[in-house]
Amino acid sequence: MYRNLNAVSIVMGLWAVGAVMAAPANAQTVPRSGEYIFNLSGCESCHTDKKGNGPRLAGGRAFKTDFGTFYSPNITPDPNTGIGLWTYSDFVRAMREGRSPDGSHYFPAFPYTSYTNMDDEDIKALWEYLKRQPAQAQRNKSHDISPPFSWRWLMRFWNVLYLDKGPKPEWPRGRYLAEALSHCHECHTPRGALGGRDDGMAYAGTKRNPEGITVPNITPNKQTGTGKWKKGDFEMLFTIGMLPDGDFVSGAMSESVSHSTSKMTATDREALIEYLLTLPSIKNQVKAKKAPVSGGQEW
Numbered sequence: 001m002y003r004n005l006n007a008v009s010i011v012m013g014l015w016a017v018g019a020v021m022a023a024p025a026n027a028q029t030v031p032r033s034g035e036y037i038f039n040l041s042g043c044e045s046c047h048t049d050k051k052g053n054g055p056r057l058a059g060g061r062a063f064k065t066d067f068g069t070f071y072s073p074n075i076t077p078d079p080n081t082g083i084g085l086w087t088y089s090d091f092v093r094a095m096r097e098g099r100s101p102d103g104s105h106y107f108p109a110f111p112y113t114s115y116t117n118m119d120d121e122d123i124k125a126l127w128e129y130l131k132r133q134p135a136q137a138q139r140n141k142s143h144d145i146s147p148p149f150s151w152r153w154l155m156r157f158w159n160v161l162y163l164d165k166g167p168k169p170e171w172p173r174g175r176y177l178a179e180a181l182s183h184c185h186e187c188h189t190p191r192g193a194l195g196g197r198d199d200g201m202a203y204a205g206t207k208r209n210p211e212g213i214t215v216p217n218i219t220p221n222k223q224t225g226t227g228k229w230k231k232g233d234f235e236m237l238f239t240i241g242m243l244p245d246g247d248f249v250s251g252a253m254s255e256s257v258s259h260s261t262s263k264m265t266a267t268d269r270e271a272l273i274e275y276l277l278t279l280p281s282i283k284n285q286v287k288a289k290k291a292p293v294s295g296g297q298e299w
């Protein structure tokens with residue numbers, strides 16, 4: 001009798017120790033390192049011209065869109081060609097309002113429409129991190145876009161329509177990861193004629209985005225979205241980039257996996273998956289249905 005009781009209390013004791021040891025993982029404080037925020041937000045891949053072997057973070061990567069070609073600027077601390085002379089409040093204004101130190105408006109090819117939702121601590125940590133990166137002298141290329149899309153002042157009106165200024169302290173962590181840092185919805189939500197997100201169709205995918213790519217529906221719709229995916233399927237995609245059918249994602253999504261989802265802490269990745277599972281299901285057929293396998297058509 002006593003022995004059993006002891007066994008029970010030992011088990012209970014072990015359980016308690018286990019719970020205490022597990023606590024840091026569960027009640028983990030949110031990671032705040034500048035490098036972590038930087039990775040999850042994908043700054044490096046957009047601001048480095050990898051194809052042209054350009055210096056890290058010195059800009060020059062081209063983005064061909066329906067509105068013209070945009071080139072990312074130099075965001076290293078170089079005082080002449082980068083952002084070395086910026087103050088912290090210049091940086092905050094860029095991230096929260098999409099405006100440059102001289103007050104002009106950025107184009108949403110820079111996803112400030114997501115970064116606006118970052119909280120103050122993360123913007124601060126990101127700034128400190130950027131300031132520590134090596135300066136690279138490389139002049140910015142001007143965008144190759146024609147009027148009216150090249151008129152920055154028009155962005156003031158665009159922002160009234162489409163910029164929902166943050167921060168959003170009420171958001172759950174999963175939403176924060178998806179819509180402040182990793183900007184999943186910028187790609188997975190269809191856009192209207194002016195290039196603004198159609199948030200009524202959030203995450204429902206698009207046959208053709210402004211960059212001309214097809215982006216799948218990731219709402220939990222069983223026929224047209226990821227409604228049949230299990231948590232493990234998301235986990236597999238977000239850690240190694242593999243889809244349930246064994247293919248690996250390519251292009252835009254493989255970048256998102258390599259700089260962002262694969263670098264999340266396990267707790268953050270889980271929060272992201274939980275968030276995706278709670279999205280409203282939207283029926284929107286984006287991907288071509290796989291051609292039916294017919295006999296005699298082998299290669």
Ligand code: HEC
Binds near residue numbers: 073075
């Ligand atoms: C999808 C690609 C993309 C991502 C991701 C991205 N940027 Fe940019 N960024 C751009 C483009 C394009 C511009 C130029 C916008 C313009 O000229 O209106 C820009 C502009 C900027 C500017 C203004 C620089 C200047 O000289 O005025 C800063 C600062 C900046 N980005 C920082 C960041 C940081 C920090 C991150 C990560 C949190 C980031 N960007 C992520 C594409 C991107």
Ligand code: HEC
Binds near residue numbers: 182188216217250260
């Ligand atoms: C720069 C654009 C872009 C960003 C940002 C992006 N995605 Fe994707 N995503 C894509 C594209 C394009 C595909 C299709 C890739 C393929 O099949 O090779 C895709 C595929 C997926 C799939 C697989 C869906 C299916 O049916 O095969 C999921 C799930 C997904 N993304 C979730 C996310 C999440 C979560 C984020 C944010 C962490 C994110 N994506 C960020 C463009 C993007």
